[in-house]
Amino acid sequence: MAAEELRLLPSQRRRVIDAPTVPLPENHQPFLPVALPTSLRRSSAPGPHRQPVWQRQYSRTIAVTDALAALVGAVLGYLLRFGDAPHAVGPSVAWTMALLPPVWVVSMLLFRAYEPRFHGVGSEEFQRVLLAGTTVVALVGTVSWAFALDVARGFVVIALPVAGVLTVAARLAVRRYLHHRRAAGECMQSTVVAGHPGAVASLVRQVQRNTDHGLRVDGACTPDGRSTPELDALGVPVLGSLDDIADVARDVDVDVVATLTCPELDGPVLRRLGWELEDTRADLVVAPALTDVVGPRVVIRPVSGLPLLHVDRPELRGIRHAGKALFDRGSAALGLLLLSPLFLLVAIAIKVDDPGPVFFRQTRVGRDGREFSMVKFRSMVTDAEKLLIDLREQSEGNGLLFKMRRDPRVTRVGTLLRRYSLDELPQLFNVVGGSMSLVGPRPPLPREVAEYGTDLRRRLLVKPGLTGLWQVSGRSDLDLEESTRLDLQYVENWSPAFDVMILAKTAQAVFGGRGAY
Template identity: 75%
Template sequence: MATDDARLLPAQRRRLIDADARRVRLLPGAPPAARPRPAPGAAGRRASWQRRYVRTITAADAAAALVGALLGWAVRFGGDAPLRTGAVPGLSVAWTMVLLPPVWVLAMLLFRAYEPRFLGIGPEEFQRVLLAGTTVVALVGTASWAFQLDVARGFVVVALPVAGLLTVLGRLVVRGLLHRRRAVGECVQSTVVAGHPHAVAALIRQVRRDTDHGLRVDAVCTPDGRTTPELEGLGVPVLGDLGQIAAVTAELDADVVAALTSPELDGPTLRRLGWELEDTRADLIVAPTLTDVVGPRVVIRPVSGLPLLHVERPELRGVRHAGKALFDRGSALLGLLLLAPLFTVLAVLVKLDSPGPVFFRQTRVGRDGREFSMVKFRSMVVDAEKLLIDLRTESDGNGLLFKMRRDPRVTRVGAFLRRYSIDELPQLFNVLGGSMSLVGPRPPLPAEVAEYGEDLRRRLLVKPGLTGLWQVSGRSDLSLDESTRLDLQYVENWSPAFDVMILAKTAHAVVGGRGAY
């Protein structure tokens, strides 16, 4: 198989070496004995790293409950009072400290907060932790009332919230360590992807860019069982056609099968594939054509006995958007007050580094196509716009946007400001004025908007943001298609929780400096 070996990891090269031998075993005419069979007990079996991960967070949850109980006792009784309290003999804070950790872990278990599919990525894990913690509080209150137990309220008010907070913090720490290991190829799930080659290649690139999800594509199945130059360049072997997905999965002992919907992978075919995968440990995930419409906008609605996807309208106006604007302006005002000393220092550094104004203003296009003046710290020489004419052919950008990794127009202080996106902090003035939001699509130039097609113009349905999905997903390293997809995904799926998630991830992206130049 022709491919650029220099671009492949050693593990990928080893998989390519075995690809032809596996293909022979999977051919329809191969002897039955040569066909792959699931390993004994493979169905439902977890990978060893998953078992270790679950044990780690279970221990962390129990420790969080114990620390919460100890802190509750110390706060309520000053730490030097006797552990026995209450009117019922035998009921004591000591017993509460003994019972709380196992009860806490049991609640997490009942609310499925230890299932691997909810761990390591996304908010679902923490939603289940919140539900479990709330249930424990309700049960303690109900039991106290039903059995006339004189449980110290001050103890409960301190212990359970602290246990919940420490549980979330502990899981965040463990998740961060998991993401670090996944970034170097460890603690990943072997994945078989099935679908048309172009869609499969797009998914592979996305998975490799976002390593936090922990998917490693080891094999592909295409409609005709043939590879393409695009897949060869990605270094992933095609081991069969769409009728051999289960056989390929068993051969690789894969953890996940990702099926990209197509006419060949219709409802009955996917149902049969699910049956065939029951004897393996692989989870089946299906990527519908509405891959960028997610979250609460998509619900299952039964119609005439058929489970149909109901897609809600995107929320582009309304009360929640008014709340978003209020939050944006309040946060911008607070941010400007807190950052005033830093702005003063940066202004002096910019002025001393090169002649010219401290701030750089540029016309950008905002909501509904209205133009506004965006302000940033100046990071380039004064005549940067004139010098751009001679640099157009050296762009590292994505087509519409000019970018250079080593732009000669950038000043010394400007290079530092741009790497950590500090030059964009004055956009808080734009947020305060209402022309921008804290979170939204990237604010485009008028020349970019002039080249927009119908799809891209949907970016202008919301205010541009100081940060956004593009900021936390690679920034300047993104292609035009990828940045467009991310901006449209934000427009289509906006919610307050989505904004909070992006703001939380922005700090990590900025500190790492990934994709900024």
């Protein structure tokens, strides 16, 4: 469909457009590796319940892996409990083994663990898996008690936890495969964004930075239906005004309509828009003016029929932060013990490659603006600070931070250490000492802090981290705006689960070497 046709008025578009769909990109593929005929990749029949082929295949795939996880759990429970005495197996155990896979899948279905909106993003999918698994445990216990069934507790204790762990592991593997496909531009959700041009451009840039969420912005609607140079540069055509959103969604056959907060899109308008989208397959999502505040801090609070967003204060103190400190210090101490042979090898390599000290110490700014001495493995020549004066104009950093892809001050061993972040490991001493945390914002230099504005100073409300969102989201490739946004997002939304997620992603970022220089 030509962009000129989409800029016509809705009544004119209806006369011009015969089919409600637009051709898919050439690289579009269904979710599974087996390619399907083009005619099956996207149905031409409109309807609110129709899903893209990849979504249906994704749901079927995780349903199969869930059933297999339950089957493996049942078999393993049987072998470990009755392997040496198969004659002791009663009919209740046999029935439990046979029924566990279908009951497991039905439980996931009842708790909506196959919802397309959870595909590939967030922790909601795994929370629902946990609830479903807990329900199955309760169901088995209740049924065995109600009917006086002799279900071996040893079998249940083994089978159900194994099924739960395998279910999560399989879903993580399938999600990673989905992210790989999305990075190639496949398995994406066609999206139209409605709002003022500046806000639309900001959202488009964030969506384009992170393909894991699976949104592909194919068009926009603005108050006057006109484009701007900023949107043109991003390759986002303006398909109509805010009055044309439903018509555009119907004509282009999009998966998602994302509306941004603006006076023209108030409550009554959004309510009517939701009604108009009921005969399409487009999901309506509303982006509030409050950004980067997510998770348990934000809940819907109904007041007199109004769905108000209740925003809790960020958790900067309290018992959970005390638990975080204990976990940090204990884990860092254990890490130093286990990594001591690696420390020795790195120290020898540094000494052999370039005479000078093994460690490099530098003053950084920590929580509440307190300065501390951060320790790293030395990855540069000994007079690196003096050479920096002549290199400042060649900086490829983000404005506050000096970075060069081919920094002549870095030694040969230092290049390898930086690529895999091995030079950061001695910061475990700082974590044990309490000046740093395992996860947190990047520890800034005093000269950087001197240039901080009000927003950036919120970084100093928590301890800096050995790793953080900046580490798993691009490292040195991030510009100042994005690195600031990520650090503030961590400060505003910290939780133990957030730390665990970041630590899990750190290994992938480090071994990949992306953004490290």
